[in-house]
Amino acid sequence: MIDPFLSMIFSFANNKGSYALLLGSGISRPAGIPTGWEIIQDLIQKLAQLNNEKIETSPEEWFVKKFSKSPNYSDLLNEVFKTSAERSNFLKQYFEPSETEREQGLKVPTKAHNAIAKLVKEGFIKIIITTNFDRLIETALEKENIVPNVISTVDNLKGSQPIIHSKCTLVKINGDYLDTRIRNTENELKKYENEFIKLLDRIFDEFGLIVCGWSAEWDIGLRSAIERCKSRRYTTFWVSKDTISSSAKKLIESHSAEVMSNTVADIFFTELLEKTKSLIEVEKQHPISSKIAIATSKKYLSDSKYNINLHDLIFSETKKIIFDLSSGSFSAQGNFSQEEFLRRVSIYESKIEILLNTIITVSYWGNTSHLSYIIKCIESVANSNSIEGGLVVYINLKKYPALLLMYAAGISSLANNKYDYLKSILVDILVTFEHPHEPLVDKILTYTVMEKDVAVMLPGRNKQNYTPFNDYLASFFQPFFADYILDKNKFYSLFDKFEYVLALIYADITETGNYGFWAPAGSFGWRNRIYSPDNTASIVFQKEMDKLKSEHPILKVGLFNGSMERLIAVKKSLDDFINGLHWR
Structure with missing residues (x-):
């Protein structure tokens, strides 16, 4: 059984600022605040x-x-x-x-309020929704020198700072005790103004949710807003001290929420703060290092006289990764545990962070003279694995750094429409540490790194996800591309396009033999199919083909033998295959 709290810690820490809190009266009750x-x-x-x-x-x-x-x-x-x-x-x-x-410690911020304020200060929480009228959250935030953007009425909602630009937005959905317009009766709690409905719909669509101290019994309008949200970008976590109400159970079931029962708010938020900070500190490079690497890469890309410097920058980091991969910390021997698995995932990600940022920068801004650096880097990491015995899950996980580099370079190349880079990365790089020697796109795929039954253990993932590993990768990479693509939805569209093009290229260069057609399915298989069918990766790419025809850059670089007929045939086979997987 996967520990929901452990899963939440990893998801919360690795998706900084992506979770909103929903706090009910249960969080203020220990302070002696009445409902x-x-x-x-x-x-x-x-x-x-x-x-x-x-x-x-x-x-x-x-x-x-x-x-x-x-x-x-x-x-x-x-x-x-x-x-x-x-x-x-x-x-x-x-x-x-x-x-x-x-x-007596009454009507003052509790340990939970103070821990939440510290989480806001550290940037882990940006949105707090509360049904409470009190000002305990504001008081706790004030201690941390944070002035929240408080929204408690339609009037201050209209004049409020956009949530994307606010350090902390506090939505007091039922009002503030000093304003007599608070919601309290059944009719008042049943329906919100359109402005509040739009705000809640946006928050529940774009952010994960951690619910604490809320019964869901009386706040009908708030309950309806959660029910309306069909997005499953992040797992919902539900913290409950006592018996869960029937209304809460329905929301938990419909959103496949992870439940942490018999949990007191003070203990929960204190442990969330402590363990999140500990996880960040363990094996974490100093955050300025990545920023320096990005700035240095851009400087070296600005003039060919810095080519040697750029080469050395990339390969000094590449050597570090290869050295770390060969250390005993990643031995495939031993027993499997969820905690050890997640620890390894986290360490791989932290160690390769600087190199990922560098490769993304060079793949996006670099020219043809820089492509060889990227190829050599990924090829070196992909072939640094040695064949050994042990647990299959840990053996496969050793390919994770190479997969991350492939995705980083591939997504970045596609973001700048550089199909020459994309072809070289996916097709020209050969994986040679095992026979037969095959292109990277044939050897390093999501399923070769992590099977679905293992991927559901990743932060924010569960058994209801169709493509848990792919979904996790999309969330993981989004912050890396924040300086290139501000809108999260546009990034997810780019991510889906990359996985779709990868599947097309895989199908083009591999022989299916007598086993029928197969290609790696990604998040593109299900995303937008129901709610925005005109924006699926398949449709978007088809529009490109219709517009560019034989001038499409994927053909210009020699993929699909430069033939539109070949591309059309492979695309039809891929689409038929994906549609046949019976996504719900």
């Missing part, structure tokens, strides 16, 4: 006292009988207190600590 409904009941009690009446039934029943309508937070406040100053002073007792309460 909105509890405040309403207390207000009714006070209203009964003003009327010199004693409540024999429940406060709600008394109110309905007395006023012939359901209790409403705003109406009650306006009924009892006539000025905004009076209302504000009254509400402070529920949300702001007295000296005694402060000494």
Whole structure:
């Protein structure tokens, strides 16, 4: 059984800023903060006292009988207190600590709030959605010198900073306690304004979700927003202290969420902070190193007089990778465990980070004189493996660095429409450490590195994913290309195009014999098929073919024998094969 917390730690750390928090009343309850409904009941009690009446039934029943309508937070406040100053002073007792309460640790940020603020400071969290009216999150963030972009009404939503540019956006979906327009009744919680609906739809589509302290029972509009979201870019994680409500169970089931039950918010967020920081520190290069490598690569690319310097930069990093791969840290011997598997994945990724950034930069900006450096680099890493016994999962994983380099160079080349680079990387590089010697595209594929039953253990992946490894790679590479492609969806389209073209080239150069057609399926097989069928990788590439015809650069570099007829035939076979896989 895969430990959901361990899986979440790796996903959270490796997809920095890609997860939003959804916090319910359960996170503020330990601080002694009442729920909105509890405040309403207390207000009714006070209203009964003003009327010199004693409540024999429940406060709600008394109110309905007395006023012939359901209790409403705003109406009650306006009924009892006539000025905004009076209302504000009254509400402070529920949300702001007295000296005694402060000494007792009540109505002040909990360990969970403080850990969340530190995670925001470190850049791991950018979006927080909360149903709570209190200001404990704001107070905790203030301690870390962070001023969040707070959205609690349509008015401040319209004038708010775009979430992509904000260090932290705090969406108080039900309002703030100092604003009487908060949502509290069933009707108020049932439907949001269109502006809020659009904001929630965007967040739930673009970000993963970590839910804590929320029952999903009363916030019908919020529940509907989650139900509307069909995106599965990241796994949803659901943290629950007590019994999970039926409404929450439906959301968990529909989104294949990973559940962490019997978990207290203070402990959960404290461990999330500590273990995430530990994971980042373990085997992690100093982050400035990659930035320096990118800047240095660009400088060396600017003038041919730096060609030797660029060559040496690439190969000094290549030698480091090959040396690390040959160390005992990656022996295929021993027992398998999920923790060890994820540790190896993380170390491979951290060690090759600088080289990936360098190869991406050179593949995008380089000219023909620089191509040989890339070929030599990838070829050296791909052939550094030695045949040995041991666990197949660890033997296959040794190919991971070569796969990462192939994807980095291939995606970057395609981003700049450099099919000459792409052909050389996929076809001209030969893998020679085992027989027969074959092109890189035939030997280093996702399934040769990691089978699906292993890939589901990767951060943010699960058994419901059709292509867990490919999906993971798309999320992994997106930050590397952030300086080239700002829009995440456009990057995913580029990623799908690369995997689609890779599959076409694979099919073109391999012989299927008597076993029928086969090619590596990627995320392109399922992405956009239902919700945007005109934007699948197959359709997008077909439009290119229709427009460019025999002038398409994939033919100009000699692939498919330079024949449009050959390309059309292979593409039809690939599309038929992919469609026959019965994606849901």
